Amino acid sequence: MKNLFIVILSLLTFWGCSSSSSKETPEPDITTLPQFDTTTPANQSYVRAVTNPGSSGSGSTGSAQVASTLTGKSGVCADQHGHAWSVSNPDPTLQSSDNKSQLGKYCGDSLKIYVSTVPNLERGKTYYIRPYATYGTNTVYGKTIQVRIDVALPSFPQPPYETAFPAIPEVTANQIKVGALIDNNGGADILQHGFVYLEGTSKDLLSEDGKFIAAGPSADYKSLRLGPYTGALPGPYNGTITGLKSNTNYKVWAFIANSGGIRFWSKPMIFRTL
Structure with missing residues (x-):
């Protein structure tokens, strides 16, 4: 009788453990999780702005x-997302990085453009910065980019206007095709280039010293990002801004960005759709 009781107890224990295990939610296959697009030009990471040591109260670091x-x-929700960075590891992970930003949870079925501020950058050092997002115990990573605070910005040709924008714009009711000319890359690869634009003529995207007023993406402006520039320099580029309203004024700024930051053509092009 005692042996029968032990057998029954063992079976109940086994059944309870099996039942509990069967109810556990398995970790998803990492390949089915939202990823960072490493091929579409518009979705490539780039440096939005750089603050050099000693400027704007930044102290000895940038x-x-x-x-x-x-x-x-x-x-599908990301539990956490941000950037990880390192001065020694060309492809930093959360475990091997020197530091990371944590921008919180993200749930959504559309593209999420986000910006991290990477502090305490020193002159003469190359920083490897990599986007990440975590889903439970899984982490997905994007392509690493390099940042140096002592790299010169890329540049457009000096005025006149026709030198920087040699192409004749093509304007229709809902789109504008426009081109620009890059003079040089500042000594580093161009990570992103394109155009930012704004409806109307009363607002500006640049402050008087040529810096971007909007720190991050907002509903006030949109951009056409064309990705890394790999052509010979000086060299032209062009793009078509679509989805515009008819019979409406638009301001358009050309921009180029390398590991040292972003450069805008100081004066906007102004168009009116048909």
């Missing part, structure tokens, strides 16, 4: 704003 784009997926 900082950089790095923008990245995470794809979304309906019903």
Whole structure:
């Protein structure tokens, strides 16, 4: 009788453990999770702005704003997202990085453009910065970019206007095709280039010293990002801004960005759609 009781107790224990295990939610296959797009030009990470040591009260070190784009997926939430960075590891992970930003949870089925501020950057050092997002125990990573605070910015040709924008714009009711000319890359690869634009003529995107007023993406402006520039320099580029309203004024700024920051053509092009 005693042996029968032990057998029954063992079976109940086994059944309870099996039942509990069967109810556990398995970790998703990492390949099914939202990823960082490493091929589409518009979605590549780039340096939005750099603050050099000694400027704007930054003290003996500088900082950089790095923008990245995470794809979304309906019903799937990232527990955390941001950037990891290192001065010694060309492909930093959360475990091997010197530091990281933590921008919180993200749920959505659309592209998420986000910006991290990377502080305490020293002159003469190269920083490897990599976007990440965590889903439970899984982490997905994007492509690493390099940042140096002592790299010269890329540049457009000096005025006149026709030198920097040699192409004749093509304007229709809902789109504008426009081009620009890059003079040099400042000594570092161009990570992103394109145009930012704003509806109307009363607002500006640049302050008097040529810096971007908007620190991050907002509903006030949109951008056409064309990705890294790999052509010979000096060299032209062009793009078509779509989805515009008819019979409406638009301001358009050309921009180029390398590991030292972002450069805008100081004066906007102004167009009116048909």
